[in-house]
Amino acid sequence: MSKKVTLNTDIVLFDLDGTLVYTTDVVEALWSEICDQYGVDKTNFFEHSHGSRTSESFAKFFPMIDNTDNKAVLKLENAIPDLHGDKVRVISGAIELLNGLDREKWCIVTSGNNYIAHSWFNSILKTVQKPTTFITAELVSKGKPDPEGYLKGTEILSKKLSLSSPKSIVFEDAPVGVKAGVAAGATVIGVSSGFDAQLLYDSGASYVVKDLTQVKVIDGDKITLEVAYD
Helix, strand or coil: CCEEEEEECCEEEECCECCCEECHHHHHHHHHHHHHHHCCCHHHHHHHHCCCCHHHHHHHHCCCCCCHHHHHHHHHHHHHHHHHHHHCEECCCHHHHHHCCCHHHEEEECCCCHHHHHHHHCCCCCCCCCCCCEECHHHCCCCCCCCHHHHHHHHHHHHHHCCCCCCEEEEECCHHHHHHHHHCCCEEEEECCCCCHHHHHHCCCCEEECCHHHEEEEECCCCEEEEEEC
């Protein structure tokens, strides 16, 4: 049975793939083809790649693939919305949650590139007021679990809102992302769309929900959220 907690925060930072939109099946299918082609063990690959930047996955598991000028990354990532967008769905409750918040007080922090991040807000998330801040793979030198992305998002929102030490909440679906949020000093809410809830708790999540229907906006201006967590 779910428990409920009321949380107050100044800003909210969202991961995207797996947290707001469900892309896991498509992404795994594309990576599986590459693993089969190059003889890489899929179980080991997926265990260590979820939530990481595509460039890091190529460098670690497929050094034999030419990624000059990020061309391998762009080919794979751009194929997700361009060729398989019809197989991607919105995480339940995401649109209602996002539209309940002031778009100046939340941002996207994703391991995906700028193109794929904006593509979802131009398609299946087009009814959402697009945030003004996106932290994508191109803007960080270190991917999750390093907190650089979340720290950068926090810094930008803080300057916009003239906040000195803001309270922050991070929504994440992957263990590496949860760890990044915790390292950035945020309260992390895990979304168990692809990983077991206990694994997200073990990674540092304070609360875990099955989807975003379990998160209600009580006050979108001062940002008060009610979370029914598992």
